[in-house]
Amino acid sequence: MRLPPQARAAVALAALVGGACRDSQGETTTAAATPTSTSPSTSPSPSPSTSTSTSPSTSRSPLPPPRSVRFVALGDTGKGNDGARRVAKAIAKKCAADGCDFALLLGDNVYNSGIAAPDDPLIVERFEKVFAPVDVPFYPVLGNHDYGADGLGTDFARGMNEVLYSKRSHKWKMPDAFYTLSFGPLDIFALDTNMANFERADEQSAKMKAAMLKSRARWKLAYGHHPYMSNGPHGNAGSYNGLTRPPSFSGIHVKTFVEGLVCGNADAYLCGHDHSMQWLTSTCNGTELLVSGTGAEATTLPGSNLTRFQSTDLGFIYGVATDTTLTMEFVNDTGARLFTRTLVTPVSHAASGGGP
Numbered sequence: 001m002r003l004p005p006q007a008r009a010a011v012a013l014a015a016l017v018g019g020a021c022r023d024s025q026g027e028t029t030t031a032a033a034t035p036t037s038t039s040p041s042t043s044p045s046p047s048p049s050t051s052t053s054t055s056p057s058t059s060r061s062p063l064p065p066p067r068s069v070r071f072v073a074l075g076d077t078g079k080g081n082d083g084a085r086r087v088a089k090a091i092a093k094k095c096a097a098d099g100c101d102f103a104l105l106l107g108d109n110v111y112n113s114g115i116a117a118p119d120d121p122l123i124v125e126r127f128e129k130v131f132a133p134v135d136v137p138f139y140p141v142l143g144n145h146d147y148g149a150d151g152l153g154t155d156f157a158r159g160m161n162e163v164l165y166s167k168r169s170h171k172w173k174m175p176d177a178f179y180t181l182s183f184g185p186l187d188i189f190a191l192d193t194n195m196a197n198f199e200r201a202d203e204q205s206a207k208m209k210a211a212m213l214k215s216r217a218r219w220k221l222a223y224g225h226h227p228y229m230s231n232g233p234h235g236n237a238g239s240y241n242g243l244t245r246p247p248s249f250s251g252i253h254v255k256t257f258v259e260g261l262v263c264g265n266a267d268a269y270l271c272g273h274d275h276s277m278q279w280l281t282s283t284c285n286g287t288e289l290l291v292s293g294t295g296a297e298a299t300t301l302p303g304s305n306l307t308r309f310q311s312t313d314l315g316f317i318y319g320v321a322t323d324t325t326l327t328m329e330f331v332n333d334t335g336a337r338l339f340t341r342t343l344v345t346p347v348s349h350a351a352s353g354g355g356p
Helices: 005-017 082-098 122-128 160-168 193-197 202-214 252-261
Strands: 027-031 068-074 102-105 138-140 179-183 186-190 219-223 268-271 277-280 288-292 307-311 315-322 326-332 337-343
Touching (some): 202 252, 219 315, 307 326
Parallel strands (some): 068 102, 102 138, 219 268
Antiparallel strands (some): 027 337
16 A cells, blocks of 8 residues: 655654664664765755744544754864865765755854954855755754864953954854754753853843743753863863863863753753763753864764763764654764764653762
């Protein structure tokens, strides 16, 4: 019997996570999978700040296919080097095969000290030329290097130059240092963790917490630059680089910021700062913790936190959100799919997890 079009679309979407084994927590996990070559979605891409809807189903009509939002996420891209270009080409290939609606940049967008003005040609070299093959909007957040002083992050006015650059680019979309996005079943919260690190995030915390609590999206995704937990050289917030003081070096204020705002409110927190790929085993009150900082180069993984997956391959996260699932996979610069995991229970319905 020939399946109706809606059922065929649902089967095609299910192929993204096919072959994975469901565990007792209502999740699926696949490791060391090979790249797929499915056709990109031909349905209209969701728009930011716009939630699409479908008509209620009846017993006489088949269910519509799940809405899907497809995105990539990666950080520490701003080297303008061969590694960054290889990752950009891999993203372009992935988007051509499976479809992409947008990209999230996780900070340190322009090394070593951000840009000196909105018209600084360095951002053209480090972003526009590198990501020329990727024809989707990019939504960045700021990292410590974007705030200048060779990565100390203390030139607080400098970060706004990247915000203002949005008026000069058709691809770079950064309305403020922190902001929200809405794509169908997915609400996204872009955070400025550098300002949190220096205890300059009271307004941000209040506004973003209110937005998270107000959100009625099926899935909530938060992203910033600094990790809450990591096996990279920086390590866990509160003891970055093995330090407990001063606070701006230890990351204790990042730890407090993430715990008060993100943990238990977002389904996942994505970050960079450490140049590796990681999906931590522990959560922060149910919030999944992912590191995707190999947008240009890789460092080591000396830490001992338990992980579901970790790698020093260059690459990115590829995510798909539907009304029923949130799937994220790590893809390297050759296009190989290294690890995939699917969430089926939003954090608002999940039990609490552990943290550092």
